[in-house]
Amino acid sequence: MEEALDLLVTGIGRLVTAKGTSPKGGKGMGMLKSIPKAAIAARAGRVVAAGPEEEVLAAVGDRPVGRWLDAAGRLVTPGLIDAHTHLVHAGSREHELTLKLHGMSYLEILAAGGGIQRTVSDTRRASQADLYEKARRTLDVMMTMGTTTVEAKSGYGLEWETERKQLRVARELNRRHPMDVVSTFLGAHAVPGEYRDRPDDYVAQVAEEMVPAVAREKLAEFCDVFCEQGVFSAERSRVILEAGRRWGLRPKVHADELAATGGAELAAEVGAVSADHLLHATEEGLRALAQGDVVAVLLPGTAFFLGETPAPARKMIDEFALPVALATDYNPGSSPTESLQLIMAMAAAMMRMTPEEILTAVTLNAACAVGKGEETGTLEPGKWADFVLWEAENPEYLVYRFGMNHAHAVVKKGHLVAV
Ligand code: NIG
Ligand code: FE
Numbered sequence: 001m002e003e004a005l006d007l008l009v010t011g012i013g014r015l016v017t018a019k020g021t022s023p024k025g026g027k028g029m030g031m032l033k034s035i036p037k038a039a040i041a042a043r044a045g046r047v048v049a050a051g052p053e054e055e056v057l058a059a060v061g062d063r064p065v066g067r068w069l070d071a072a073g074r075l076v077t078p079g080l081i082d083a084h085t086h087l088v089h090a091g092s093r094e095h096e097l098t099l100k101l102h103g104m105s106y107l108e109i110l111a112a113g114g115g116i117q118r119t120v121s122d123t124r125r126a127s128q129a130d131l132y133e134k135a136r137r138t139l140d141v142m143m144t145m146g147t148t149t150v151e152a153k154s155g156y157g158l159e160w161e162t163e164r165k166q167l168r169v170a171r172e173l174n175r176r177h178p179m180d181v182v183s184t185f186l187g188a189h190a191v192p193g194e195y196r197d198r199p200d201d202y203v204a205q206v207a208e209e210m211v212p213a214v215a216r217e218k219l220a221e222f223c224d225v226f227c228e229q230g231v232f233s234a235e236r237s238r239v240i241l242e243a244g245r246r247w248g249l250r251p252k253v254h255a256d257e258l259a260a261t262g263g264a265e266l267a268a269e270v271g272a273v274s275a276d277h278l279l280h281a282t283e284e285g286l287r288a289l290a291q292g293d294v295v296a297v298l299l300p301g302t303a304f305f306l307g308e309t310p311a312p313a314r315k316m317i318d319e320f321a322l323p324v325a326l327a328t329d330y331n332p333g334s335s336p337t338e339s340l341q342l343i344m345a346m347a348a349a350m351m352r353m354t355p356e357e358i359l360t361a362v363t364l365n366a367a368c369a370v371g372k373g374e375e376t377g378t379l380e381p382g383k384w385a386d387f388v389l390w391e392a393e394n395p396e397y398l399v400y401r402f403g404m405n406h407a408h409a410v411v412k413k414g415h416l417v418a419v
Helices: 026-030 053-060 096-101 106-111 116-125 128-144 160-176 199-216 234-246 263-269 283-291 300-306 313-318 340-351 355-362 364-369 395-400
Strands: 005-017 033-043 046-052 065-070 075-078 080-082 147-153 180-188 222-227 250-255 274-277 295-298 324-326 387-390 407-412 415-418
Touching: 005 046, 005 053, 005 415, 026 313, 026 355, 033 053, 046 053, 075 395, 080 340, 080 355, 080 364, 096 106, 116 160, 128 147, 128 160, 128 407, 128 415, 147 364, 160 180, 160 199, 180 199, 180 234, 199 234, 222 234, 234 250, 234 263, 250 263, 263 274, 263 283, 295 313, 295 364, 300 340, 313 324, 313 340, 324 340, 324 355, 324 364, 340 355, 340 395, 355 364, 355 395
Parallel strands: 005 065, 005 075, 080 147, 147 180, 180 222, 222 250, 250 274, 274 295, 295 324
Antiparallel strands: 005 033, 033 046, 075 387, 387 407, 407 415
């Protein structure tokens, strides 16, 4: 007899998923499979069959089923993937709101020793157990809202002990929490106060000491840099990303968030998996990204919260055929939200992305932006059985009705993890 299924979900009103394992660019972003009256079968954490109910039931035959769920006509999509977060940190920075309302900019607050530097002192002081507990609660909230994979950056240590502490928390959470947590080393998130007058020494320390240590201890898959005016220039960023690459850490870039800094061009040059933010990227930068197959990770929550004009998503998709992903940028300063659903609504209202593009951007393209396109991001046999049953009938409703949680139930690797 064939092996038992762990989970069978029938009665799905509509199953909507992108196809494939590589990111979709330009018009391809809107091409989704939309299957009425569908079902999904899962075993050992992976999809066995997903498609029209009759076909799935025929494929399943009389195999015993561990858990049988009736979706009662609900919409089902792949689990959401949050491709850019600063998950592990201590404290919160709501006091900065008053400074901002009095006209101080994000970079002015940072230059005055606040902003990222404030979270750095909080995080340096925090114990690993406290950081773990705070991040664990955050993952619970994200999962309740339909997120099944997150990327998590370090970058609130800016010295080895604390960077390692953050990365260890992320690794521990990946082992113990149902969420898949993909780690990124962001030692170059800001120049620490101790190195204010000699930034090149800090760059050397990150590139020559921290990067090899991250690689040796297998603490991250990616290496990121905040390439920004007044933070790390493209030249300094290149030194770090090249070192990362030599040590097997794939590059990612915080690129052109607040000013055109050559971040997009650099991302293409070093073969980055993604270039993130891109509010001020130049045309040459966007062209280079398209040629280099770099995923553009857009973070409208940050634009909203900093009062900036969001990235030109329509231009990126229509003129440059860029594969676009969307993420929360969850962090205590520029985007304090766990809700990818809110980001999806912003993408429609503020960036004119279509519901189909948005769904592709938070599933398949986001999976590719964290190097997991082979494992997740679509519902196909062999991929992880990560999906959401929505209190909705179609994807339009998800991005239209904003400010609430539409997730009815969340399945991670074939297990019901949030209802
Ligand atoms: O992506 N830009 C740099 N890093 C974060 C903000 C981090 C913070 O303010 O604590 C971002 O916006
Ligand atoms: Fe960020």
